[in-house]
Amino acid sequence: MLELRDIRLSYGNSQILKGVNLSVSRGDVVSIIGPSGTGKTTLLKCINYLARPSSGTIALDQIRMDYRRADKPTVQAIRLRTAMVFQQFNVFKNMSVIQNVMDPLIVVQRKSKEEARQIAVQELERVGLSDKLDMYPSQLSGGQLQRTGIARALAVRPDVMLFDEPTSSLDPELVGEVLKVINDVAASGMTSLLVTHEMQFAKKISNRIVFMDQGVVAAEGSPDEVFDTPSNPRLAQFLKSEVAFQ
Amino acid sequence: MNLSEMLPELILALPLTLAIMFVALIAGFFLAVLATTFRIRRVPVISQLADLYVSYARSVPVVLQLFVAFYGLPVLVALFEISDFFSPNVAAMLGLSLYHGGYLSEVMRPAYLAVDRGQHDAADSLGYGFRQKIFRVVGPQAVHIALPGYGNALIYLIHNVALVMYIGAADVMATAHLVMQRHYNQYQFETYLLLAVIYSLLCLVAWLIVRFFERRSPMYASAERQVKMPLMANV
Numbered sequence: 001m002l003e004l005r006d007i008r009l010s011y012g013n014s015q016i017l018k019g020v021n022l023s024v025s026r027g028d029v030v031s032i033i034g035p036s037g038t039g040k041t042t043l044l045k046c047i048n049y050l051a052r053p054s055s056g057t058i059a060l061d062q063i064r065m066d067y068r069r070a071d072k073p074t075v076q077a078i079r080l081r082t083a084m085v086f087q088q089f090n091v092f093k094n095m096s097v098i099q100n101v102m103d104p105l106i107v108v109q110r111k112s113k114e115e116a117r118q119i120a121v122q123e124l125e126r127v128g129l130s131d132k133l134d135m136y137p138s139q140l141s142g143g144q145l146q147r148t149g150i151a152r153a154l155a156v157r158p159d160v161m162l163f164d165e166p167t168s169s170l171d172p173e174l175v176g177e178v179l180k181v182i183n184d185v186a187a188s189g190m191t192s193l194l195v196t197h198e199m200q201f202a203k204k205i206s207n208r209i210v211f212m213d214q215g216v217v218a219a220e221g222s223p224d225e226v227f228d229t230p231s232n233p234r235l236a237q238f239l240k241s242e243v244a245f246q
Numbered sequence: 247m248n249l250s251e252m253l254p255e256l257i258l259a260l261p262l263t264l265a266i267m268f269v270a271l272i273a274g275f276f277l278a279v280l281a282t283t284f285r286i287r288r289v290p291v292i293s294q295l296a297d298l299y300v301s302y303a304r305s306v307p308v309v310l311q312l313f314v315a316f317y318g319l320p321v322l323v324a325l326f327e328i329s330d331f332f333s334p335n336v337a338a339m340l341g342l343s344l345y346h347g348g349y350l351s352e353v354m355r356p357a358y359l360a361v362d363r364g365q366h367d368a369a370d371s372l373g374y375g376f377r378q379k380i381f382r383v384v385g386p387q388a389v390h391i392a393l394p395g396y397g398n399a400l401i402y403l404i405h406n407v408a409l410v411m412y413i414g415a416a417d418v419m420a421t422a423h424l425v426m427q428r429h430y431n432q433y434q435f436e437t438y439l440l441l442a443v444i445y446s447l448l449c450l451v452a453w454l455i456v457r458f459f460e461r462r463s464p465m466y467a468s469a470e471r472q473v474k475m476p477l478m479a480n481v
Contacts, residue, residue, distance in 0.1 A: 048371045076373055084371040090364035094386040104372040107382060149368075156372065 001026045001191065002160055007046055007056035007067070009039070016042050017053065018215035024160070024193065029186045031194045031202035034212035035238060040195040041087070043212070044162050047193075048082050049075045060159070080108070083153035087165040089145040091137045091152070097144075098124065098133040101152045109156065123151040127181045143174030150181055154190075161185060163194040199242050203227050211235045252425055252437065256444065259421035262335065266417065267407050267448075270342035274403070277347025282354040296351075303348020308406045315341030316413040338410035338417075346403045353399055357392035358384065390460075397456035401449050408445070418444060 002024040009017040016039045024030050032040045045051035046067075047058065053067040060081060065074045092100050101120035105111045111119075124130060127147040137145060146166055153161060163182060167175045179201050186192050186205045196202050202209060202223070209226040211219040211234075219232040230236040284296040303311070316337040323331075332340075361384050369379040411420035422437050 045367075050367050050371055079371060079373045082371075084368075086364060086368065088362075088364045090362070090368035092365065092368065092383050093362075094383065094390070103382060104374070107378050108373040152372075 001061050002047070002193075003057075003059040004043075004047070005057045005059075007043065007053045007058075009042060009046065009051060009053040016215055017046070017056075020056075020212070020215070020217055022210065022217065024191060026159075026191055027189050028208060029192045029194065029206045030208045030210060031196055031206040032210045032212055033196065033199065033202060033238075034218070038212045039215050040212050041164050044084070044164050044193060044195055047160075047162060048079045048084055050084075080156070081159045082162055083156050083158035083160075084162040084164060085146070085149050085153050085166050087168050089142070089149045089169075091145050091148050093137050096134050096136050097129060097140070097148050100137075100148055101155045104152065104156055119155050120151070123155045124148075126154065126184070127151045128177070141174060142170045143177045146170065146178045147181055150178075150185070154185065159191060161190050161192045163192060163196070165195050165197065167196070167198060197242070199227070199239070211238070213238070249440070252433075252440065255425055256418050256421055256440065259416060259418045260444075262415070263407055263417040266335065266338050266342060266410060266415065267404060269339040270346045270403055270407075271400070273339070273343035274346030274350055277343060278350035278354055281347060281351040282358065285351065285355055286358060299344075300348045300351045303345050304352060308342075308345050309409050309412055311345050312338065312341040312409055312413050315344065334410070334414035334416075337413055338407075338415040341413075342403065342406060342410070345406065346399065349402065350396070350399045353392050353395035354388070357388040357395065360391045361387045393456060393460045397453060397460075400452045400456065404445065404448050404452060 002022075004020060004022040007017050007020040007022075008015070020039070020043055022030075022043070032043065034040055042051050046053050046056075049070065052070070056067050058065050058067070058078065060078055063074060063077050063081070065071070065078070091097075092103065095103060098117070098120050101123055102113070102116040105116035105119060106113060121130075121133070124133060127150055129144060129147055129151065132140065132144060132148075135144075137148075140148070150166070166182060167178050170178060175198070179198065182192075182194070183201075183205055186194075194202065194206070204223075206223055209220060209223050210217055211226060211232065213234050219226060219230065219235045225231075226235065227239065230239055281296045281300055284293045285300065287293075306314070316332070316334065319337060319340060320332050323329075365383055365387065366379065369383045374383065407417060408419045410417050411423065414420075418441060422441050426432075426434055426437050
Protein backbone atom coordinates (compact mmCIF):
# COMPACT_ATOMS: atom_id res chain seq x y z
CA MET A 1 0.00 0.00 0.00
CA LEU A 2 2.95 2.33 0.58
CA GLU A 3 5.75 2.40 -1.99
CA LEU A 4 8.77 4.65 -1.88
CA ARG A 5 11.04 4.54 -4.92
CA ASP A 6 14.53 5.93 -5.28
CA ILE A 7 14.18 8.64 -2.64
CA ARG A 8 17.09 11.07 -2.74
CA LEU A 9 17.67 14.00 -0.46
CA SER A 10 20.62 16.27 0.27
CA TYR A 11 21.22 19.06 2.73
CA GLY A 12 23.80 21.30 1.14
CA ASN A 13 26.65 19.07 0.03
CA SER A 14 25.82 16.11 2.22
CA GLN A 15 23.64 13.45 0.72
CA ILE A 16 21.33 12.09 3.40
CA LEU A 17 19.27 9.68 1.32
CA LYS A 18 20.91 8.09 -1.71
CA GLY A 19 18.09 6.31 -3.43
CA VAL A 20 15.98 4.54 -0.84
CA ASN A 21 13.33 1.99 -1.80
CA LEU A 22 10.74 0.80 0.65
CA SER A 23 7.45 -0.95 0.27
CA VAL A 24 4.94 -1.63 2.99
CA SER A 25 1.83 -3.77 2.74
CA ARG A 26 -1.38 -3.20 4.63
CA GLY A 27 -1.09 -4.41 8.21
CA ASP A 28 2.71 -4.54 8.10
CA VAL A 29 4.70 -3.39 11.08
CA VAL A 30 8.08 -2.35 9.71
CA SER A 31 10.91 -1.26 11.97
CA ILE A 32 13.70 0.83 10.55
CA ILE A 33 16.96 0.43 12.40
CA GLY A 34 20.49 1.59 11.81
CA PRO A 35 23.23 3.88 13.09
CA SER A 36 22.49 7.52 13.87
CA GLY A 37 22.71 9.93 10.97
CA THR A 38 21.86 7.42 8.27
CA GLY A 39 18.61 9.10 7.35
CA LYS A 40 16.03 6.94 9.14
CA THR A 41 14.12 9.88 10.54
CA THR A 42 14.54 11.86 7.34
CA LEU A 43 13.07 8.99 5.35
CA LEU A 44 10.05 8.89 7.64
CA LYS A 45 9.64 12.65 7.31
CA CYS A 46 9.74 12.38 3.53
CA ILE A 47 6.56 10.34 3.63
CA ASN A 48 4.48 13.25 4.89
CA TYR A 49 6.70 15.82 3.23
CA LEU A 50 8.14 17.36 6.38
CA ALA A 51 11.42 16.66 4.62
CA ARG A 52 11.51 17.41 0.92
CA PRO A 53 13.36 14.91 -1.26
CA SER A 54 15.01 16.19 -4.41
CA SER A 55 13.77 13.18 -6.35
CA GLY A 56 11.91 9.91 -5.99
CA THR A 57 8.30 8.83 -5.99
CA ILE A 58 5.75 7.86 -3.40
CA ALA A 59 2.59 5.83 -3.83
CA LEU A 60 0.06 5.47 -1.04
CA ASP A 61 -2.67 3.27 -2.52
CA GLN A 62 -4.02 5.38 -5.38
CA ILE A 63 -2.23 8.56 -4.37
CA ARG A 64 0.95 8.95 -6.39
CA MET A 65 3.47 11.73 -6.33
CA ASP A 66 6.81 12.46 -7.93
CA TYR A 67 8.78 14.53 -5.43
CA ARG A 68 10.23 16.64 -8.22
CA ARG A 69 6.71 17.83 -8.95
CA ALA A 70 5.20 17.81 -5.49
CA ASP A 71 1.91 19.66 -5.34
CA LYS A 72 -0.09 20.87 -2.38
CA PRO A 73 -3.29 18.81 -2.85
CA THR A 74 -1.35 15.54 -3.15
CA VAL A 75 0.86 16.37 -0.17
CA GLN A 76 -2.28 17.17 1.80
CA ALA A 77 -3.95 13.92 0.70
CA ILE A 78 -0.94 11.95 1.92
CA ARG A 79 -0.77 13.88 5.19
CA LEU A 80 -4.43 13.17 5.88
CA ARG A 81 -3.84 9.44 5.58
CA THR A 82 -0.65 9.23 7.59
CA ALA A 83 -0.02 10.29 11.16
CA MET A 84 3.30 10.91 12.79
CA VAL A 85 4.52 10.42 16.33
CA PHE A 86 7.62 12.51 17.03
CA GLN A 87 10.77 11.94 19.00
CA GLN A 88 10.22 15.25 20.77
CA PHE A 89 6.46 14.56 21.19
CA ASN A 90 5.53 17.94 19.66
CA VAL A 91 2.31 18.08 21.59
CA PHE A 92 0.74 21.53 21.11
CA LYS A 93 1.86 23.44 24.17
CA ASN A 94 -1.02 25.89 24.15
CA MET A 95 -3.68 23.20 24.37
CA SER A 96 -4.76 20.75 27.03
CA VAL A 97 -4.44 17.02 26.42
CA ILE A 98 -7.96 16.62 25.08
CA GLN A 99 -7.73 19.78 22.97
CA ASN A 100 -4.57 18.39 21.40
CA VAL A 101 -6.49 15.37 20.19
CA MET A 102 -9.71 17.22 19.29
CA ASP A 103 -8.20 20.18 17.45
CA PRO A 104 -7.02 18.39 14.28
CA LEU A 105 -10.39 16.67 14.04
CA ILE A 106 -12.25 19.97 14.24
CA VAL A 107 -9.86 22.12 12.21
CA VAL A 108 -8.68 19.72 9.55
CA GLN A 109 -11.40 17.09 9.34
CA ARG A 110 -14.23 19.54 10.08
CA LYS A 111 -15.89 17.22 12.55
CA SER A 112 -18.36 18.61 15.08
CA LYS A 113 -17.09 19.40 18.54
CA GLU A 114 -19.16 16.60 20.08
CA GLU A 115 -17.91 13.99 17.66
CA ALA A 116 -14.32 15.17 18.07
CA ARG A 117 -14.63 15.02 21.84
CA GLN A 118 -16.09 11.53 21.69
CA ILE A 119 -13.22 10.26 19.52
CA ALA A 120 -10.66 12.06 21.67
CA VAL A 121 -11.99 10.57 24.90
CA GLN A 122 -11.94 7.13 23.31
CA GLU A 123 -8.37 7.42 22.01
CA LEU A 124 -7.07 8.92 25.24
CA GLU A 125 -8.61 6.05 27.14
CA ARG A 126 -6.83 3.67 24.80
CA VAL A 127 -3.46 5.19 25.74
CA GLY A 128 -4.38 5.35 29.43
CA LEU A 129 -4.78 9.09 29.86
CA SER A 130 -8.42 9.27 30.83
CA ASP A 131 -7.56 11.06 34.05
CA LYS A 132 -5.40 13.72 32.38
CA LEU A 133 -7.83 15.16 29.83
CA ASP A 134 -7.67 18.75 31.04
CA MET A 135 -4.00 18.86 31.95
CA TYR A 136 -1.60 21.05 30.00
CA PRO A 137 1.63 19.73 28.47
CA SER A 138 3.75 21.57 31.04
CA GLN A 139 2.11 19.44 33.75
CA LEU A 140 2.85 16.07 32.14
CA SER A 141 5.76 13.66 32.09
CA GLY A 142 7.50 12.70 28.86
CA GLY A 143 5.71 9.38 28.75
CA GLN A 144 2.34 11.05 29.14
CA LEU A 145 3.23 13.60 26.48
CA GLN A 146 4.20 10.89 24.06
CA ARG A 147 1.01 8.97 24.75
CA THR A 148 -0.91 12.18 24.06
CA GLY A 149 0.99 12.41 20.77
CA ILE A 150 0.04 8.84 19.94
CA ALA A 151 -3.63 9.45 20.80
CA ARG A 152 -3.63 12.57 18.62
CA ALA A 153 -2.18 10.56 15.74
CA LEU A 154 -4.61 7.66 16.17
CA ALA A 155 -7.61 9.98 16.39
CA VAL A 156 -7.25 11.10 12.79
CA ARG A 157 -7.77 7.45 11.80
CA PRO A 158 -4.70 7.20 9.58
CA ASP A 159 -3.91 4.36 7.21
CA VAL A 160 -0.27 4.42 8.25
CA MET A 161 1.28 5.36 11.57
CA LEU A 162 4.79 6.79 11.46
CA PHE A 163 6.69 6.45 14.74
CA ASP A 164 9.88 8.51 14.75
CA GLU A 165 12.06 7.27 17.62
CA PRO A 166 9.10 7.57 19.98
CA THR A 167 11.03 6.57 23.09
CA SER A 168 14.47 8.05 22.40
CA SER A 169 13.97 11.18 24.50
CA LEU A 170 12.27 9.47 27.43
CA ASP A 171 13.67 8.63 30.83
CA PRO A 172 14.32 4.88 31.01
CA GLU A 173 11.49 4.25 33.46
CA LEU A 174 8.98 5.92 31.14
CA VAL A 175 9.90 3.93 28.04
CA GLY A 176 7.80 0.92 29.04
CA GLU A 177 4.45 2.70 29.16
CA VAL A 178 4.97 4.10 25.66
CA LEU A 179 6.20 0.82 24.18
CA LYS A 180 3.15 -0.89 25.60
CA VAL A 181 0.86 1.54 23.77
CA ILE A 182 2.80 1.14 20.51
CA ASN A 183 2.63 -2.61 20.92
CA ASP A 184 -1.16 -2.38 21.28
CA VAL A 185 -1.40 -0.18 18.18
CA ALA A 186 0.70 -2.59 16.14
CA ALA A 187 -1.25 -5.57 17.42
CA SER A 188 -4.52 -3.93 16.37
CA GLY A 189 -3.47 -4.34 12.73
CA MET A 190 -2.51 -0.73 12.14
CA THR A 191 0.07 -0.42 9.39
CA SER A 192 3.07 1.07 11.15
CA LEU A 193 6.55 2.29 10.39
CA LEU A 194 8.79 2.54 13.38
CA VAL A 195 12.20 4.13 13.54
CA THR A 196 13.78 2.87 16.73
CA HIS A 197 16.85 1.93 18.69
CA GLU A 198 14.86 -0.48 20.88
CA MET A 199 16.11 -3.66 19.22
CA GLN A 200 14.30 -6.19 21.41
CA PHE A 201 11.04 -4.31 20.97
CA ALA A 202 11.50 -4.02 17.20
CA LYS A 203 12.16 -7.74 17.01
CA LYS A 204 9.05 -8.51 19.00
CA ILE A 205 6.46 -6.36 17.25
CA SER A 206 7.69 -6.15 13.64
CA ASN A 207 7.05 -8.51 10.80
CA ARG A 208 9.83 -6.84 8.84
CA ILE A 209 13.06 -5.08 9.72
CA VAL A 210 14.79 -2.58 7.48
CA PHE A 211 18.43 -1.79 8.20
CA MET A 212 19.58 1.56 6.88
CA ASP A 213 23.20 2.54 6.58
CA GLN A 214 24.70 5.65 5.01
CA GLY A 215 21.57 6.75 3.20
CA VAL A 216 20.49 3.44 1.69
CA VAL A 217 18.62 0.33 2.75
CA ALA A 218 21.54 -1.99 3.42
CA ALA A 219 19.55 -5.05 4.47
CA GLU A 220 15.98 -6.07 5.13
CA GLY A 221 14.04 -9.15 6.05
CA SER A 222 12.04 -10.84 8.77
CA PRO A 223 13.12 -10.15 12.37
CA ASP A 224 14.66 -13.59 12.62
CA GLU A 225 16.68 -13.20 9.44
CA VAL A 226 17.93 -9.76 10.36
CA PHE A 227 18.66 -10.30 14.02
CA ASP A 228 19.70 -13.94 14.14
CA THR A 229 21.46 -14.48 10.83
CA PRO A 230 22.59 -11.08 9.60
CA SER A 231 24.12 -11.48 6.14
CA ASN A 232 25.36 -7.92 5.78
CA PRO A 233 28.66 -7.32 7.64
CA ARG A 234 27.72 -3.73 8.56
CA LEU A 235 24.45 -5.01 10.01
CA ALA A 236 26.23 -7.68 12.03
CA GLN A 237 28.62 -5.08 13.38
CA PHE A 238 25.77 -2.70 14.20
CA LEU A 239 23.79 -5.37 16.03
CA LYS A 240 26.85 -6.37 17.99
CA SER A 241 27.44 -2.83 19.21
CA GLU A 242 23.76 -2.36 20.05
CA VAL A 243 23.66 -5.58 22.01
CA ALA A 244 26.88 -4.69 23.81
CA PHE A 245 25.29 -1.34 24.68
CA GLN A 246 22.13 -2.88 25.97
CA MET B 247 1.63 78.81 41.13
CA ASN B 248 0.01 75.80 42.70
CA LEU B 249 -1.00 72.39 41.62
CA SER B 250 -4.70 73.15 41.30
CA GLU B 251 -3.87 75.74 38.69
CA MET B 252 -1.42 73.70 36.65
CA LEU B 253 -2.96 70.26 36.79
CA PRO B 254 -6.23 71.05 34.96
CA GLU B 255 -4.32 72.58 32.09
CA LEU B 256 -2.13 69.53 31.75
CA ILE B 257 -5.11 67.24 32.05
CA LEU B 258 -6.74 69.11 29.18
CA ALA B 259 -3.75 68.21 27.02
CA LEU B 260 -3.97 64.53 27.98
CA PRO B 261 -6.67 63.52 25.46
CA LEU B 262 -4.48 64.57 22.53
CA THR B 263 -1.48 62.81 24.06
CA LEU B 264 -3.52 59.65 24.52
CA ALA B 265 -5.01 59.95 21.03
CA ILE B 266 -1.55 60.08 19.48
CA MET B 267 -0.55 57.15 21.64
CA PHE B 268 -3.53 55.00 20.77
CA VAL B 269 -3.33 55.68 17.05
CA ALA B 270 0.34 54.73 17.08
CA LEU B 271 -0.46 51.70 19.24
CA ILE B 272 -3.09 50.35 16.89
CA ALA B 273 -1.66 51.40 13.52
CA GLY B 274 1.80 50.33 14.70
CA PHE B 275 0.47 46.91 15.66
CA PHE B 276 -0.96 46.28 12.20
CA LEU B 277 2.17 47.63 10.53
CA ALA B 278 4.21 45.28 12.69
CA VAL B 279 2.07 42.27 11.78
CA LEU B 280 2.40 43.14 8.10
CA ALA B 281 6.14 43.75 8.28
CA THR B 282 6.70 40.60 10.33
CA THR B 283 4.68 38.49 7.91
CA PHE B 284 6.84 39.55 4.99
CA ARG B 285 10.04 39.20 6.96
CA ILE B 286 9.18 35.60 7.77
CA ARG B 287 7.58 34.55 4.50
CA ARG B 288 10.07 35.91 2.02
CA VAL B 289 8.53 37.55 -1.02
CA PRO B 290 10.99 39.18 -3.42
CA VAL B 291 11.14 42.99 -3.21
CA ILE B 292 8.34 43.29 -0.61
CA SER B 293 10.40 41.46 2.01
CA GLN B 294 13.45 43.62 1.31
CA LEU B 295 11.29 46.73 1.69
CA ALA B 296 9.98 45.38 4.99
CA ASP B 297 13.58 44.82 6.17
CA LEU B 298 14.48 48.36 5.14
CA TYR B 299 11.45 49.78 6.95
CA VAL B 300 12.21 47.96 10.20
CA SER B 301 15.84 48.97 10.03
CA TYR B 302 14.79 52.62 9.53
CA ALA B 303 12.31 52.53 12.41
CA ARG B 304 14.84 50.98 14.76
CA SER B 305 18.00 52.84 13.86
CA VAL B 306 16.88 56.44 13.25
CA PRO B 307 16.33 58.47 16.44
CA VAL B 308 12.63 58.92 17.11
CA VAL B 309 12.90 62.73 17.12
CA LEU B 310 14.41 62.53 13.68
CA GLN B 311 11.67 60.18 12.52
CA LEU B 312 9.11 62.73 13.67
CA PHE B 313 10.85 65.50 11.72
CA VAL B 314 10.99 63.26 8.67
CA ALA B 315 7.26 62.59 9.02
CA PHE B 316 6.44 66.26 9.56
CA TYR B 317 8.54 67.66 6.72
CA GLY B 318 8.79 64.67 4.45
CA LEU B 319 5.26 63.36 4.18
CA PRO B 320 3.78 66.62 2.83
CA VAL B 321 6.40 66.50 0.09
CA LEU B 322 5.41 62.91 -0.62
CA VAL B 323 1.68 63.61 -0.90
CA ALA B 324 2.38 66.69 -3.02
CA LEU B 325 3.91 64.34 -5.57
CA PHE B 326 0.53 62.70 -5.89
CA GLU B 327 -1.17 66.11 -6.03
CA ILE B 328 -3.15 65.55 -2.87
CA SER B 329 -3.60 68.65 -0.78
CA ASP B 330 -1.51 68.74 2.36
CA PHE B 331 -3.50 67.43 5.30
CA PHE B 332 -0.58 67.13 7.71
CA SER B 333 -1.15 69.00 10.89
CA PRO B 334 1.50 68.44 13.54
CA ASN B 335 -0.93 66.05 15.22
CA VAL B 336 -1.39 63.90 12.13
CA ALA B 337 2.34 63.91 11.46
CA ALA B 338 2.94 62.88 15.07
CA MET B 339 0.50 60.00 14.78
CA LEU B 340 1.99 58.81 11.51
CA GLY B 341 5.58 59.22 12.62
CA LEU B 342 5.04 57.33 15.85
CA SER B 343 2.97 54.62 14.13
CA LEU B 344 5.87 53.98 11.78
CA TYR B 345 8.35 53.95 14.65
CA HIS B 346 6.25 51.68 16.86
CA GLY B 347 5.44 49.28 14.00
CA GLY B 348 9.09 48.79 13.12
CA TYR B 349 10.14 48.38 16.71
CA LEU B 350 7.32 45.95 17.42
CA SER B 351 8.12 43.87 14.36
CA GLU B 352 11.44 43.06 15.97
CA VAL B 353 9.54 41.82 19.02
CA MET B 354 7.16 39.69 16.97
CA ARG B 355 9.72 38.10 14.64
CA PRO B 356 11.93 36.60 17.38
CA ALA B 357 8.81 35.46 19.24
CA TYR B 358 7.62 33.64 16.14
CA LEU B 359 11.04 32.08 15.64
CA ALA B 360 11.19 31.05 19.29
CA VAL B 361 8.26 28.68 18.83
CA ASP B 362 9.69 25.19 18.59
CA ARG B 363 10.16 23.86 15.04
CA GLY B 364 8.43 20.67 16.19
CA GLN B 365 5.16 22.54 16.73
CA HIS B 366 5.23 23.47 13.03
CA ASP B 367 6.07 19.90 12.07
CA ALA B 368 3.22 18.47 14.11
CA ALA B 369 0.68 20.90 12.68
CA ASP B 370 1.96 20.36 9.12
CA SER B 371 1.91 16.60 9.43
CA LEU B 372 -1.67 16.69 10.71
CA GLY B 373 -2.72 18.67 7.64
CA TYR B 374 -3.16 22.14 9.13
CA GLY B 375 -3.07 24.89 6.52
CA PHE B 376 -0.66 27.78 7.05
CA ARG B 377 -3.35 30.08 8.48
CA GLN B 378 -4.79 27.36 10.70
CA LYS B 379 -1.33 26.61 12.01
CA ILE B 380 -0.62 30.27 12.75
CA PHE B 381 -3.96 31.03 14.38
CA ARG B 382 -4.33 27.87 16.41
CA VAL B 383 -0.87 26.64 17.28
CA VAL B 384 2.08 28.91 16.56
CA GLY B 385 0.39 32.29 17.05
CA PRO B 386 -0.91 31.71 20.58
CA GLN B 387 2.50 30.42 21.66
CA ALA B 388 4.32 33.31 19.97
CA VAL B 389 1.99 35.83 21.61
CA HIS B 390 2.86 34.41 24.97
CA ILE B 391 6.57 34.67 24.25
CA ALA B 392 6.17 38.18 22.84
CA LEU B 393 4.24 39.67 25.76
CA PRO B 394 7.18 40.91 27.88
CA GLY B 395 8.79 42.44 24.79
CA TYR B 396 5.48 43.98 23.84
CA GLY B 397 5.27 45.56 27.28
CA ASN B 398 8.65 47.18 26.67
CA ALA B 399 7.63 48.42 23.24
CA LEU B 400 4.52 49.95 24.78
CA ILE B 401 6.51 51.79 27.43
CA TYR B 402 8.97 53.14 24.83
CA LEU B 403 6.04 54.35 22.78
CA ILE B 404 4.59 56.22 25.74
CA HIS B 405 7.96 57.84 26.42
CA ASN B 406 8.39 58.83 22.81
CA VAL B 407 5.02 60.56 22.68
CA ALA B 408 6.76 63.24 24.74
CA LEU B 409 8.83 64.08 21.66
CA VAL B 410 5.90 65.21 19.53
CA MET B 411 6.22 68.73 20.93
CA TYR B 412 9.28 69.20 18.71
CA ILE B 413 7.04 69.19 15.65
CA GLY B 414 4.47 71.40 17.35
CA ALA B 415 1.83 68.99 18.61
CA ALA B 416 0.29 70.31 21.83
CA ASP B 417 0.65 67.29 24.08
CA VAL B 418 1.17 67.40 27.87
CA MET B 419 4.87 68.10 27.42
CA ALA B 420 4.29 71.08 25.13
CA THR B 421 1.54 72.37 27.41
CA ALA B 422 3.83 72.10 30.40
CA HIS B 423 6.37 74.27 28.61
CA LEU B 424 3.70 76.85 27.85
CA VAL B 425 2.66 76.91 31.48
CA MET B 426 6.25 77.30 32.63
CA GLN B 427 6.94 80.09 30.20
CA ARG B 428 3.84 81.95 31.31
CA HIS B 429 5.33 81.99 34.76
CA TYR B 430 8.74 83.19 33.54
CA ASN B 431 10.19 79.70 34.02
CA GLN B 432 10.01 79.93 37.79
CA TYR B 433 8.48 76.54 38.47
CA GLN B 434 10.40 74.23 36.22
CA PHE B 435 11.25 71.58 38.79
CA GLU B 436 7.66 71.25 40.05
CA THR B 437 6.25 71.11 36.55
CA TYR B 438 8.69 68.50 35.31
CA LEU B 439 8.10 66.49 38.45
CA LEU B 440 4.38 66.53 37.79
CA LEU B 441 5.01 65.44 34.20
CA ALA B 442 7.15 62.61 35.48
CA VAL B 443 4.27 61.46 37.68
CA ILE B 444 1.81 61.62 34.78
CA TYR B 445 4.10 59.56 32.52
CA SER B 446 4.79 57.08 35.30
CA LEU B 447 1.08 56.58 35.79
CA LEU B 448 0.55 55.99 32.06
CA CYS B 449 3.33 53.42 32.03
CA LEU B 450 2.02 51.81 35.18
CA VAL B 451 -1.38 51.31 33.58
CA ALA B 452 0.21 49.86 30.43
CA TRP B 453 2.37 47.54 32.51
CA LEU B 454 -0.60 46.34 34.57
CA ILE B 455 -2.55 45.54 31.42
CA VAL B 456 0.33 43.58 29.88
CA ARG B 457 0.94 41.77 33.15
CA PHE B 458 -2.70 40.81 33.34
CA PHE B 459 -2.41 39.07 29.97
CA GLU B 460 0.90 37.49 30.91
CA ARG B 461 -0.69 35.90 33.96
CA ARG B 462 -3.84 34.95 32.15
CA SER B 463 -2.23 32.84 29.44
CA PRO B 464 -2.02 29.75 31.51
CA MET B 465 -0.03 26.63 31.89
CA TYR B 466 1.95 26.43 28.72
CA ALA B 467 4.35 29.06 29.91
CA SER B 468 8.04 28.79 30.42
CA ALA B 469 10.18 26.41 32.39
CA GLU B 470 10.21 28.74 35.41
CA ARG B 471 6.46 28.84 35.39
CA GLN B 472 6.37 25.06 35.45
CA VAL B 473 8.41 24.99 38.61
CA LYS B 474 5.92 27.26 40.32
CA MET B 475 2.96 25.25 39.11
CA PRO B 476 0.92 24.05 42.05
CA LEU B 477 -0.21 21.02 40.10
CA MET B 478 2.66 18.80 39.12
CA ALA B 479 2.52 15.52 37.35
CA ASN B 480 2.93 12.63 39.71
CA VAL B 481 4.19 9.72 37.76
